[in-house]
Amino acid sequence: MAKIRITKQFTFETAHALYGYDGKCQNIHGHSYKLDVCVIGEPITDTSNVKCGMVIDFGDLKKIVKKEVVDVLDHAIMLNKNTPHIELAHDLKKANHNVVLVDYQPTSENMVIDFAEKIKSQLDRSLKLHSLKLRETGTAFAEWFAADNA
Numbered sequence: 476m477a478k479i480r481i482t483k484q485f486t487f488e489t490a491h492a493l494y495g496y497d498g499k500c501q502n503i504h505g506h507s508y509k510l511d512v513c514v515i516g517e518p519i520t521d522t523s524n525v526k527c528g529m530v531i532d533f534g535d536l537k538k539i540v541k542k543e544v545v546d547v548l549d550h551a552i553m554l555n556k557n558t559p560h561i562e563l564a565h566d567l568k569k570a571n572h573n574v575v576l577v578d579y580q581p582t583s584e585n586m587v588i589d590f591a592e593k594i595k596s597q598l599d600r601s602l603k604l605h606s607l608k609l610r611e612t613g614t615a616f617a618e619w620f621a622a623d624n625a
Contacts, residue, residue: 481530484512517601543597577589
């Protein structure tokens with residue numbers, strides 16, 4: 476049976492700051508992220524299955540990515556939990572701001588690694604995460620490929 480790649484794009488708005496960085500990105504700033512999620516698998520051949528012919532229902536992929544990434548980060552502030560601005564993070568949380576503390580520098584590169592692990596853990600065993608592309612701006616992105624990380 477043929478292997479088919481299915482891709483769905485997601486968008487979310489997130490602010491972050493790069494702790495210890497030597498440029499403007501050390502300050503809290505935001506991006507309109509675009510995340511392309513590509514899974515690979517064989518289309519379902521069971522004609523009694525309502526999803527016959529699909530690798531994965533786009534709606535099912537949407538549920539996974541929204542739960543693991545979009546709903547967590549949309550309109551949030553993402554900070555390294557080791558930032559010296561941890562008090563600011565706590566103050567923002569107390570003021571009902573959505574602050575997400577991570578154990579890594581929140582660069583696009585590290586974010587895409589984190590997203591890959593979260594999404595892979597939710598996929599059916601018959602599917603494989605093929606790739607992720609995280610666009611931080613219209614001209615800058617990070618990519619993760621399963622083949623590079625086997």
